[in-house]
Amino acid sequence: MVTDRKPPRLAATERETLLALLQYQRESLIRKVDGADDEAARRSAVGSGTTLLWLLKHLAQAETRWVAIRFAALDAPLPDDTVQPDDTAASVIAGYRAASAQTDSIARSAGLDEVCHGDDSGTVPVNLRWVLAHLLEETARHAGHADILRELIDGSTGR
DSSP, X not given: OOOOOOOOOOOOOHHHHHHHHHHHHHHHHHHHHTTSOHHHHHOOOSTTOOOHHHHHHHHHHHHIIIIIIIITOOOOOOOOOSOOTTOOHHHHHHHHXXXXXXXXXXXXXXXXXXXXXXXXXXXXXXXXXXXXXXXHXXXXXXXXXXXXXXXXXXXXXXX
């Protein structure tokens, strides 16, 4: 069983609040993968084929795409979200943490009202505030998926 952790409660700036809640959801997801053996983390117990490793790889890709590429217009490599035969829980967690650190660094140095600088052709422009809120909801959604997958794998529950 994973020890249940409550979300952070704080009276902080909007940016600090968004980043703290995003980090809480990231860590909730990582805790679902950490401790599962590599075979279990790559196994799907649902018809969609979703796995714990894929969730982390998908979110690393989402953070890089939205923040580094679309928002900051960096020429950053987009991580592949396909689970590879040599992927381990530890290596995928490390990749996710690296993408998250890049997101946080960029988000701390830009204004929340700043619009995306990268090419997002044909879409309505969005600002950093929207991007961070979107990543927060996307991460929370997938952390919920990870809760279900981990419980199906070994009965482990908790945030």
